Amino acid sequence: MLKRIGMLWKDRRGEGYVDVIVLVLCAVLVIALAVRVLPVYIAKHRLDTFATELVREAEVTGNIGAETDRRAAVLKEKTGIDPEIAWSAEGRIQLNEEVTVTLTLHQEIGLFGNFGSFPILLRSQAAGKSEVYWK
Template identity: 75%
Template sequence: MLTRLKTKLKCRRGESYVDVIVLVLCAVLVLALAVKVLPVFIAKQQLDTFATELVREAEISGRVGSETTRRTDVLRERTGLDPDITWSESGRIQLNSEVTVTLTLQTNIGLFGDFGSFPITLRAQATGKSEVYWK
């Protein structure tokens, strides 16, 4: 009787099932993390593009005003982002004068809804030179 019990305890046929379950659980957790974190990287890329296009509009028009405001509205609609925008200059910008735009956007990152969620601030900055000569 004792020898049969020892042989049954030595049998490890079901051990691989536990390993597979742990491996699948880890894979699902990594996938859930990727689903929550990757949109933040996409938002950062869109914010960089947003800043570049805004400063290009200021370069072409030679001023920060109605043209850049219209471009901001178009970009907000297209990207779905609503960043805070700060310009280094306002009004007319003389030929070869630098203008810088800084965009900041607060977004949440975390898993499982509000559990483990925390806010992060994304920043994008672009600099350009005016291409317009004002008399």
């Protein structure tokens, strides 16, 4: 009887099930991490595009004001993000004068809802030169 219990104790046939369970658990955690982190990369890309298009509007119009505000409203609707916008200049921009826009956006990143979640600050900057000559 003791010999039979010893043989059962040394039997390793169920070991594969434990390996599969651990592997599946690790895969689920990696997928959960990707689902929470990937949207931050997408938001950063949208923020970069937002800044580039906004500074292009300022270059073409040669003015920071109503035109750039309208373009920002359209971009907010298209991209679904609402960043804080800071310009290096105001009003009319003379030909070849440089203008810079800085956008900041706060995002939450973390795994299990509010547990282990922390805010990060995404920042994007774009620069350009005016293409309009003001008399």
